[in-house]
Amino acid sequence: MKRSLANWLDSGAPWVWINAGAVTLCLAMVFGLLLLLGVKGLGHFWPRPVMQARYLAAEPPATIIGEFAASEIIDASELNSISLAEDNGAVERQLLKLGNRDISGSDFAWVLTGLLEDVSYPAELAVLERREWGNLYGYLSGLRQAGAAVLPAGAANGTDESRWNELRSRLDRARDLRREIERIERSIIADINFGMERLRLEERRLVLAGGDSADALRGNARQRESLAAQYAEIRLRLLEINRQIQRDTALLRIADGSVVEIPVADIVRAYRPNAMGWAESLGVYLARLIEFLSGNPREANTEGGLLPALYGTAMMVMLMSVIVTPLGVVAGVYLSEYAPRGLLTRIIRVSVNNLAGVPSIVYGVFGLGFFIYLAGGEIDRLFYAESLPAPTFGTPGLLWASLTLALLTLPVVIVATEEGLGNVPASLREASLALGATQFETLWRVVLPLARPSMLTGLILAVARAAGEVAPLMLVGVVKLAPSLPLDTQFPYLHLEQQFMHLGYHVFDLATQSPNVEAAMPQAFATAFLLVALVTALNLSAVLLRGRLRERYRAMDT
């Protein structure tokens, strides 16, 4: 035994195994992280059963209704609950989402598992997702139209099923009306506001320019009156729809036995999780997933969707690509094809390479100081004097964020381009030159087309980096909630000066700035998962592309 142990040590096997362990651990961390994000991020949308129980720690014992959110084992001594004084050691407690924030104040509560009694999952329990105040849990007990009960009073206000059918049709109606309101607000009212703002700026410009402008000012006043009249008309129409949409209300009996009445228009979604089969659950799941991807955020970003963040990220990344691609390619071509071979070029090459390793926050600081305060301030003074002191380009915005990230990712594109040009087999280049083509013709017709995929790889890597980068963006343009999208139907359509939302910053905001951490966590996980999925997909495609490219060159060279 002793002998073999010594042998085993001499052979170095334990060290090899330790090294193997490191690989396993690294892989476990990667997959563990992806799995964690996937489960927590995607699982959040699945409708969970809602529990009803009597909680004995309350005085007197009260009925509670809620969704299970988390559980943990803690030491009883950490609790200062008297009812547990005799019970020492570990106890389990669980975090329940009780909802009803407007009624009870907080929508999450820790309860001790041991003190829950009569735990049941009644099929009639309803979950109402609301536009404000989060979820409402309870039993649907009736519906009212303009204050009068809808269903016949007999048979105890109808069966649960008939009530739900009624509710569904009324939900559809409310949804249609709400769409109409949104359409009016988004297009017509926005147009009017935009017109008003334009008139105000024009007047200010006229005043700044001095001279005789009485005619122009009169014309402006007429336009303003007509806009105001339009607005008054639209406002009446909106008031009318708003009155209609408030017609229906739903009655819900909540955990403490009282009945609350909420307008149907405030309900985003209603379902009975305990009564649903997996197909129905899947329906709710998909609906919530679609809302997440295509809806606007609600409740301080803790609910609803992240369309503006997706949209902002995409806009920023696209704008950045438009800037970085030509610049990176030209610089890469210069370094690879035209720069004189010498020490200086080598130093430049290494410097450019190293710039990719400079902390991103430094680029953010540069962007803030140089682009926003220096360049933006100058642009404002020259072209937007009429809206000063409110800055137009002198504040963080989409353009500056894109420029900063373009600068940040420029080294990536340059290096990729250079690498791609360098990898084009010399034989092809020589053949072209031997046929009498000039250097530029060789470059344009032979080398660049071959190097195109590797430039694309560089661009994809740049996009992946830009999509995941947050630190510089915090200084040069992202906000937690942007009132409007940077691309819309108002002239000049693309609002380069506007601040925007970003997926990565969304995660940061939900994780650290949210007033209601428990409510924000699922949304943060979902957003993080989306971001990771996006960036990973981009990176994987770059890796695959690069692999295929390498094969092609190898085939060409032989």
Added chain:
Amino acid sequence: MNVEAKRQRQNRPAANGTVGRRKPKARRARRRLLRYAARRRLWDRAARAVVSIGGLGIISSILLIFFYLVYEVLPLFGGAEAGDAEILPQVVAGGAVWLEADTGAGVALRIDGQGLAFFHDLNTGNLLDTEALAAPSGAALTAIVPDSAGSGLFAAGFDDGSVMVAGWNAAPGADSISPRLEYPLGPQPRALLDGQAVRALGLRGGPGGISIAAAGDSGPLIMLEHTLDRGPLGLPALPRMGAENRRREFTIGDIRPEQILLPQDPRWMLLLTAAGELNLVAIGPGNRVETLDTAALTTAIAGLTRMRLLAGGMSLVAADESGRVAQWFIVAEGGRASLARVREFPLFDSAVAALDVERSRRVFAAVSASGEIALVNVTAETVSFPGEWDGPAVRAIALAPAGDLLLAENVAGGLATWRIDNPHAEFSPAALWSETWYENYPEPALVWQAAAADDALEPKYSLAPLTFGTLKAALYAMLFAAPLAICAAVFTGYFMPSGARRQIKPLIELMEALPTVVIGFLAGLWLAPLVDANLMALALGALLLPLGVLLASLAMARLPERLDLEWREGWQILALAPVLLLAGMVAWLLAPDVESLLFDGSLRDWLVQRWGLDYVSRNALIVGAAMGFAVIPAIYSIAEDAIFTVPRHLSNGALAIGANRWQTLSWLILPAAAPGIISALMIGFGRAIGETMIVLMATGNTPIMDVNLFEGMRSLAANLAIEIPESEVGSSHYRILFLASLMLLLFTFVINSAAELVRQRLRRKYRLI
């Protein structure tokens, strides 16, 4: 495309045509060909020019970052500068006992011994207006003191024992400014001392209230406290009707103050006696006072000449006959307050004749009896001598509130001004790195505390705690990442067959793509609470995981002989997955028992009690793990390349002469790849230094200096993200933050360049073999 085909096309009709016309046609074709060639050459040259200029332009624009940061930082090191003395043409009559200069309004205020206020134009010296202080009739001015809070008010005391508070305001008129005296407590003087001349006077003004203290040659010290409604935007407001108006009498025994200073902290007052002794007096509830400390401000030979509270009202400067100015403040340590002489500025060879302080920064100006002028940034300890005024002795000086102008009046009634450029008074290169004694601190310290909107708080710009935090986070990250990444690199680079390697390597490199905000989020909100609750299991896991691997190895060493399995090399990583899982489970299950057995039930409490290690939830352990996770791929990727590129024939040679694979690795491959591995570590370190989001989200961001694994930190990068959006453009704070980012840039640039150099050398070496 080929020219040949073109020529053929052109030639074809010629072949069918007459022979005689063929010659000019050929010439034409030839000319066309030449033109075509010239055009191609032109294109080639144009392309070369465009790409070269564009390329160089783009590259230099990236390098612009560096120059721009330097450009923003440089003004910090400019120091204070002053223009030449401008002697105003007007000579004024009557010596001023009170002098003020306001560059915003362009007005200077002088008050003479009779209580007459003269407003002068700052540029010409012309008298704009004269106004008498609303003094009681027949009373003479005996004392006039500034407000310790820097609101611009002053208090005047008269020989009949009455006291008044006044200020002035320049209402912009139609074409000229008309300055007027204003009385925030009403124009009526307050009779404070019954018929006794006011000998010493103190004033503390502010948005919330005004306190006046006065003492005569005998009797108690009287203090009057007015509570004011907070004015809009924090401006001093007029007292509310029936405002609280408290009069307190303090019996101060045999202390006969010459000067009373009311510091911002209402618990204390400072009394200076004729003998030059400063008494720190604690004001208790009611009328109780207690002398806590007495200090001689200066030696008997070098008599005291001037004393003022600095901006913020927490520390004072005292000037004496020997030309020295010393800073004092109250130090509260262990519940006991005392006076500390903090720093001293030996400014002149002759006595300090006049002294004035700036209102919102800790800056003062002093003039010697022989006319030398000194400007001192107190906290930064920088002294500059902007000029000298020869001729009659200077009687009084005034620093403009914004610190951009100094006004002096000499005994002959001459006035002179100096334009001062001192934008970064609170910054000194030395204070960035060395310990500085800040107001109310018991001892010199390294502190980062950027000024808030409140002037009362001294801004403290030491980059040391931030640099410390950065290095701490990076080092703990490296402790976590380096062993894992290098071991993994050794295994994939040397032991793994190339097929498996091609699959595994991109997977680990995928970690690099994960946005750091996600890692920071998981670290701060998922890992931190998890570690909080399972610290013991984690510690046990760190022990059991390698143990489990070794056990597995031992088991496998005995197994194959019997089972004779044809394992592929590199399969270990799969076999180890369940082992790691098992070890983790065992650690988790054993944790509660081990914890109660060895550490009295709680490892965290044990750490606190036994080792005095404080535990905060978002600590260096979390940051180390999270940031380690983020830098593993960088280290792994480069180290693996270095190991993999060591030529195979070296290893084959070693194996051929009987070394086993481990021996080959440790004696041959690793030494050969060492430069590459070191360069990998350097790059990983550079990455960890500049990482922002993880540190921002996974720590509490408190700028403390403590190596404790269970305490947080604030890094340079995180500090930038937190503070730069709120800092005022062009301020010292803003520029110091730029300095911090320049440091980050330079550090990462240098370390990356060094790593690159090492790597290139390595590459060249193997090309030769």
